[in-house]
Amino acid sequence: MKIYELINILEELSPLAYSEDFDNTGLLVGNKDNNVSGVLVTLDTLESVVDEAITMKCNLIVSFHPIVFSGLKKITGKNYVERVLLKAIKNDIAIFSMHTALDNSWNGVNAMICEKLGLQNREILIPKNNTILKLNTYVPLSNVNHVREALYKVGAGNIGNYSKCSFTIEGTGSYMGNEESKPTLGEKGELHHEKEVQIGVTFQKHNKDAILKALFKSHPYEEVAYEVTSLENVNQHLGMGMIGILEKPQDDVLFLKFLKKTMKTECIRHTKLLNKPIKKVAVLGGSGSFAIEAAKRAGADIFISADLKYHDFFKAENELILADIGHFESEQFTKELLASFLNKKISNFAIVLSQINTNPIIYY
Structure with a gap:
């Protein structure tokens, strides 16, 4: 498994699109195309945690808190952040952080x-505001079910505890293609009228690319007319x-x-x-x-x-x-959550729960 494939699995739990603007989530160190040999799950990435990853032969650290939070102009090892980065890079260990994406997750x-x-x-x-979008598109009457089901398959039409939600309006569409066009219905250079249905579906923001890809793949027209707008509906699960x-x-x-x-x-x-x-x-x-x-x-x-x-x-x-x-x-139980989630999803390499207590505060 590649690092980016494991990240895709983690985003099923908490998409990075829902990280707060001030945050620094995602792959902080490493090449996303590297193979994963083992994963160490921790709350914080400290030098001792990198040493633990080396000992356990884990080349990916999944950390809740990001070790890099603000910009760095130099990496010379003068503080704990820079020393962690130097040691991770030297030992080819990638570091991935979830932080506020997991804070905002329903199961986080x-x-x-x-x-x-x-x-x-x-x-x-x-x-969280502005996380629900709406797609309106226009489809020939005979293709409505095919397009709508393709959109449902990638998550469109999910609202709170409901799925496959949509709204349709029948009407007549018109178009005329130029000499370079390849109309699916009608002839180029001629004005064509077609019985069409407007399909409206809502979806979560992080699914936008997948929704549009499914639309373009399932829609019969050479040029697809569509619009995406942001809704003010409250997201019950984010x-x-x-x-x-x-x-x-x-x-x-x-x-x-x-x-x-x-x-x-x-x-x-x-x-x-x-x-x-x-x-x-x-x-x-x-x-x-x-x-x-x-x-x-x-x-x-x-x-x-x-x-x-x-x-x-x-x-x-x-x-x-x-x-x-x-x-x-x-936040101490967060690493248990991540390790448990990954163990259910992946069985071909080790998911290791860090045994290091990274709490910097001692009570007297």
């Missing part, structure tokens, strides 16, 4: 937290954070004890308890202060995240509990 970082906490009836906390319901309400003190044990954290920084049961729980792995207001609007009893600053805690305003469990702790 936040789904793992929900799974660990046993949350049910999950919903996206902050749905975005930052999640909110769900506990099977049974829990006392707030007992829930914090359960949270500390389940998320394997040494310390939970939280706002004052409100002396009411915890039922509705919002989560966002990593730095999540930007989602506090969304958690309040959603009616959460507690919002679990990380990297909250002093003034962020004031935003609770006695409406919910804010709980900072630590950045590493909130």
